[in-house]
Amino acid sequence: MWTLANRTPFAAFSGFDRDKDGRSYWLVWAKATFRMRYQRTCLFERKQVDLFRAPVWREGVGVSDLVADLDIGLPKVRPDVVVTGHAYRPATTAIDEPYTVSASIGEWSKSLSVQPAMIWSDRLQPQLQSGDDPVFLGFSQTFGGTDQASDTGLAQEHPGNPLGLGYWKTEAAAKGKALPRLYAQGAEPLKQWDGSAEPAAFCAIPKSWPQRAQHSGTYDQNWMRRKSPLLPDDLHEDYWQSVSVDQQLDHAPPEGLTVTLTNMLPDGGDASLRQFTTELPTLQFESMTRFKSRWQETPMTLQTVHLFPDDGLLTLSYCGAMPLMSAANDVLVERSELTLRGQSGFRVRPEDTECFDGLGMEV
Structure with a gap:
């Protein structure tokens, strides 16, 4: 039985x-x-x-x-599409330039903008960092976060993404901290320490x-x-x-659809590898x-x-x-x-x- x-x-x-x-x-x-x-x-x-x-x-439960x-x-009700991976800068893109990472299955597609690695300077201006490791495509790399140094004495969480980057309640807390790397395609990156953006990622x-x-x-x-x-x-x-919602399919995919991943694998200088396709x-x-x-x-x-x-x-x-x-x-x-x-x-x-x-x- x-x-x-x-x-x-x-x-x-x-x-x-x-x-x-x-x-x-x-x-x-x-x-x-x-x-x-x-x-x-x-x-x-x-x-x-x-x-x-x-x-x-990915690491600790809930953190x-x-x-x-x-x-x-x-x-x-609808099939989900989940992507667990990293964004890799194309070899032809300068370290201070943004690039696009995307996934598509047939007619469905989603793209994110990947911004250069930045921190808030002492004058609270975006300051370029020298390192440029692959960017994990999760909510820890998009706008959000938790301000542990809030004036209230209590940690202040971004309501929609407590894991992210760039959410601060005071200027002092923002100084020297990292800016978000992932943005929705077409969204403006942060220009001010107290700015905001819609969290965007490929994770669950x-x-x-x-x-x-x-x-x-x-x-x-x-x-x-x-x-x-x-x-x-x-x-x-x-x-x-x-x-x-933008990663939920309207229906089960029919046969023969192409999966395309853009800048989700290192290209090694080969431009043809920037778009990885399979069935x-x-x-x-x-x-x-x-x-x-x-x-x-x-x-x-x-x-x-x-x-x-x-x-x-x-x-x-x-x-x-x-x-x-x-x-x-x-x-x-x-x-x-x-x-x-x-x-x-x-x-x-x-x-x-x-x-x-x-x-x-x-x-």
């Missing part, structure tokens, strides 16, 4: 969850990992990245960039930040009396989206569950496209949610079988074809 037979070469997991109306679901999750190749189709990666069963932080939210949960957003928390619903005394431990009535499905793999899963002694199929929908340019990897996460109506029906779930019905947009090394043996697939 409650088992999953994973007949694919990809990572998979299953379990139960309940929505805000108390409906119970039997969920099957899958995650596929591929190696990106320049101007070629991706390769199946034998060492698969497991499903994230907890949020993944660094959120690399990825958990993969295990209720399905999202923590659930506690207002961008997501505004959709989490109301947890008050009325909720305590009527709904706890269920989710509140006014929770919105957008709460499950882990990235900003986005496409998978069709079949999830069958034996429930009430009958087999039922549950559609598997794309949840997250996660790009790891530094590691050369790409992952695709999927979820299938079978409604059970009542939690009392949990015991009627016997088992599920996950199989690969179709695929395109990737190749398999000869030594890895055994991973697909018995699947009835041409690789």
Whole structure:
């Protein structure tokens, strides 16, 4: 009972969850990992990245960039695109000049402006720094931050991004501090120490930040009396989206789309490498569950496209949610079988074809 037979070469997991109306679901999750190749189709990666069963932080929990939210949960309304990597200055761009970093999948695209490394001088003017390391594409490098030296004696956080750079409450606190490196495309970089900008990054957003928390619903005394431990009535499905709106796809990408990464890999002086292109793999899963002694199929929908340019990897996460109506029906779930019905947009090394043996697939 409650088992999953994973007949694919990809990572998979299953379990139960309940929505805000108390409906119970039997969920099957899958995650596929591929190696990106320049101007070629991706390769199946034998060492698969497991499903994230907890949020993944770059360093400390809550005090660094959120690399990825958990993969295990209720399905999202729209697929997310997450990018974990760095911006690399093109060899032909001077150290005091900005440049653009971007990602695109088919018609979807997002670009950020990368500014030179600057600090506020003693006269509170932007002052160029000599170092120019690759810039991590997270909220720690865009506008925001926490002023620990506030006049109030309490740390003052930027409400939308406590991790960032450039948010100060006093002139004394700003002196010698770094300016933001990442801005939304077309946004003006800071000119004054008390200026502001919209935080812009490619990383995931923590659930506690207002961008997501505004959709989490109301947890008050009325909720305590009527709904706890269920989710509140006014929770919105957008709460499950882990990235900003401009990184949410309208629908699952069709076959044959091109992934383009601009200035996310060092070019080594080769201008052609500034735009890295590959094909986005496409998978069709079949999830069958034996429930009430009958087999039922549950559609598997794309949840997250996660790009790891530094590691050369790409992952695709999927979820299938079978409604059970009542939690009392949990015991009627016997088992599920996950199989690969179709695929395109990737190749398999000869030594890895055994991973697909018995699947009835041409690789």
